[in-house]
Amino acid sequence: MDDLDRLMKALPEDEQRAVAKRSEELVTAHNLRELRALVGRTQEDVSARTGFKQTNVSRLEKRADMKLSTLRDYVESLGGTLKIVADVAGKKVDLSSIAERSRQSSKF
Known part of the structure; x- marks a missing residue:
């Protein structure tokens, strides 16, 4: 506990x-579309902030599986921070460093 x-x-x-x-x-x-709407952003806004084409933003919002780095970029384009927390045997473990490592490895 x-x-x-x-x-x-x-x-x-x-x-x-x-x-x-x-x-x-x-x-x-x-889902991502609802998240985007919650903060009052359009797909065009996300496109401009991420560098993804608007059509790719639309496809991304329908996907069930994607890279952590892509999800992180999407969330950050909305002004948020991606947090990943595992709940195992009643213990919460912050795994957000995995997303941060994906950022560093994508630079190389």
Whole structure:
């Protein structure tokens, strides 16, 4: 159990429900198109910021599988940061360094 889990369990049940409800409200995007719309950007905006052609942005938003570096570039074009967290046996492990290494290796 991590610190956040302990903190949540220490809250009264009504507050736990309120936090859970609010976190669900904040996580509203289920795909890249929804994420882009959430921040008010167009495919053309993403194209200009990433250097991808607009048609490629459209294809990317429909893909289920892509390189971490491509996903990172897309998220950063929206003003965000890609975070990768594995939840294994109740332990949360930040794997974001994998995306950062993909950035460094793509420069060579």
